[in-house]
Amino acid sequence: MNDELRLKIEEYLGGIMSTSEATLFEQEMARNSELKEEVILQKQINHHLRDDKLNAEIPENEYTRRIRTYVKSDEAAHIKQVLKGVEKDYKERVKKPRRKNLMVAAILIGALLLSGIGYWYTSQATPQELYASYYSTNDLPSVIQRGDKDSKLAKGAVAFQENNFELALNYFSEYIESTSELDPFVYIYIGVINMEQGNIASANMALDNAIDSNTLDSSRGLWFKALTYLKAGDTENAGLFLKKLVESTTNFNYSKAKDLLEKL
Amino acid sequence: MESEKNHPQIVALLHGDKTIIGLLYQKLFPKVIIYVRNNSKGTQEDAEEVFHNALFQLITRAKVGGVQINSSFEAYVFTVCKNLWLKELSNRKKVVRNDSVFELKANEDMDLVSIIQQERWELFEETLLKLTKNCSELLKAYFKKVPYNEIIKKFSYSSENTAFQRIFKCKKKLAELIKVDSRYKNLYL
Structure with missing residues (x-):
C-alpha cells in the first residue's frame, strides 16, 4: 500500500473528506479487501492511542467463534459457578474478622512476601526429585482400620498397596456411590492415585473434596495437592499449598511442609 | 485445547x-476494590464483577488459545481488572439504551468483546515498545491532542509539516509491526 492511499485513510478516519469523497472511498473499500483491512487497523490504532475503551468491532473468524462456543459451554458455566462460590466464601470470611483470621492473614501475607524472595533461590533438586523424596505412602490414612476387611474401602486400600491402581479406583468409586457421606480418606486415595498417574485435574478435583470436608484431614489434602503440583513440575502452585500448610503447627506434616517450602 | 504456554496459576x-482461586482473592481482590473505589467511586459490587470477569476472561483465553504473560501473574491480572473497569466506566457514560433485546445481545457478547479488546490492548502496548522512544512518545502526544506548536517545540521539529510527516511515518511503522504479529489475524481479520 502506498503512502498516498494511507493519507486518504487518515483523511477518511479524520472526517475531513467531503460526503461524496467518503462515499467513493467506501465503495473502493467494498471492492478492495486490503484497503478495508488497513482502514480497520488504522481506526483501531487511533482508538488505542486516544485511550478509547468503547470501540468494540469484533471480527467474525475461527478464533472469535471458538471463544463464543466456549463462553456458552457447560464447562464455562461450571467455572463461573466455581468462581462465584469462591467469591462467596471469601466475602463470608471477610465479613467475620476474628482474631484468628487476622493472624492467618498476617501469616499469609508473610508467606506471600517470602514467595517473592523465594524466586531468588534455586534448588539443587528438581521438583520431581523433591516429589520422590517427600512422597510417602505412610502419609496416607489407614483405611483398613476403619472397616471390615471385606469392605470396598478395605479392598481398595489393598489394591492400592499392591499398586493395582485401576482396581483400587473401581473399589473406591463403588464405595462413594454406596454412601451419602463425604469421606475425605477415600478422596485422598483417589487423589493420590491420579497424582501418581499424572492426572493433575482429576487429582485436584478429588483432593479438593478432601480439603472441603472440614475435617482433621483437610490439611492432609493440602499436603497431597502440594505434591501433585510438585510432580507436575509446578513449584509455584506447590508452594502456595505448602504456605497454607505452615499457617498452623497442627496441620498435617507441618514440619515436612516447612522443610520442603524452604527447598523450593 | 489447553495451551502449554499457559502460566502455572x-x-x-x-x-x-478452589484453593488457588481463594488465594488469588485474598491476595489481589483487596487491591482491585481500592482501585475501583478510587476511580470514579465504584462500589464493592463493581469490584466483585470486575474481578470475576477478569478471572473468567483469563480462563477462556487460556482454554481457547493460551495466555502469554510477560510480567508477574498478579500484575497481569490487575492490569486486566483495570482495563475492564475503565471499559465499564466508558460504557456507563453512554446513553442509556431502552431496547432490552440489544441489552441481551450486549451481555452475550460481553465476554468476547472484553477478551478481544484486552488482547488488542496487549498487542498495541507490546508493539509500541518496539518503536523508538521518540516515535511512541510522539504518537501518544499527538493522539492526546497536544497542540502542534507544543509538539514542534518538545520534539524539536522545524515545522508543522515535518511533525506531521514524522507522525505519519511512526503510525505506518506501528501498523506494519502489528500486521506481522501472529495475533493480528485472530484479532482483526
Whole structure:
C-alpha cells in the first residue's frame, strides 16, 4: 500500500473528506479487501492511542467463534459457578474478622512476601526429585482400620498397596456411590492415585473434596495437592499449598511442609 | 485445547482449583476494590464483577488459545481488572439504551468483546515498545491532542509539516509491526 492511499485513510478516519469523497472511498473499500483491512487497523490504532475503551468491532473468524462456543459451554458455566462460590466464601470470611483470621492473614501475607524472595533461590533438586523424596505412602490414612476387611474401602486400600491402581479406583468409586457421606480418606486415595498417574485435574478435583470436608484431614489434602503440583513440575502452585500448610503447627506434616517450602 | 504456554496459576484456574482461586482473592481482590473505589467511586459490587470477569476472561483465553504473560501473574491480572473497569466506566457514560433485546445481545457478547479488546490492548502496548522512544512518545502526544506548536517545540521539529510527516511515518511503522504479529489475524481479520 502506498503512502498516498494511507493519507486518504487518515483523511477518511479524520472526517475531513467531503460526503461524496467518503462515499467513493467506501465503495473502493467494498471492492478492495486490503484497503478495508488497513482502514480497520488504522481506526483501531487511533482508538488505542486516544485511550478509547468503547470501540468494540469484533471480527467474525475461527478464533472469535471458538471463544463464543466456549463462553456458552457447560464447562464455562461450571467455572463461573466455581468462581462465584469462591467469591462467596471469601466475602463470608471477610465479613467475620476474628482474631484468628487476622493472624492467618498476617501469616499469609508473610508467606506471600517470602514467595517473592523465594524466586531468588534455586534448588539443587528438581521438583520431581523433591516429589520422590517427600512422597510417602505412610502419609496416607489407614483405611483398613476403619472397616471390615471385606469392605470396598478395605479392598481398595489393598489394591492400592499392591499398586493395582485401576482396581483400587473401581473399589473406591463403588464405595462413594454406596454412601451419602463425604469421606475425605477415600478422596485422598483417589487423589493420590491420579497424582501418581499424572492426572493433575482429576487429582485436584478429588483432593479438593478432601480439603472441603472440614475435617482433621483437610490439611492432609493440602499436603497431597502440594505434591501433585510438585510432580507436575509446578513449584509455584506447590508452594502456595505448602504456605497454607505452615499457617498452623497442627496441620498435617507441618514440619515436612516447612522443610520442603524452604527447598523450593 | 489447553495451551502449554499457559502460566502455572492459569493452569490451576483452568482446573477450577478452589484453593488457588481463594488465594488469588485474598491476595489481589483487596487491591482491585481500592482501585475501583478510587476511580470514579465504584462500589464493592463493581469490584466483585470486575474481578470475576477478569478471572473468567483469563480462563477462556487460556482454554481457547493460551495466555502469554510477560510480567508477574498478579500484575497481569490487575492490569486486566483495570482495563475492564475503565471499559465499564466508558460504557456507563453512554446513553442509556431502552431496547432490552440489544441489552441481551450486549451481555452475550460481553465476554468476547472484553477478551478481544484486552488482547488488542496487549498487542498495541507490546508493539509500541518496539518503536523508538521518540516515535511512541510522539504518537501518544499527538493522539492526546497536544497542540502542534507544543509538539514542534518538545520534539524539536522545524515545522508543522515535518511533525506531521514524522507522525505519519511512526503510525505506518506501528501498523506494519502489528500486521506481522501472529495475533493480528485472530484479532482483526
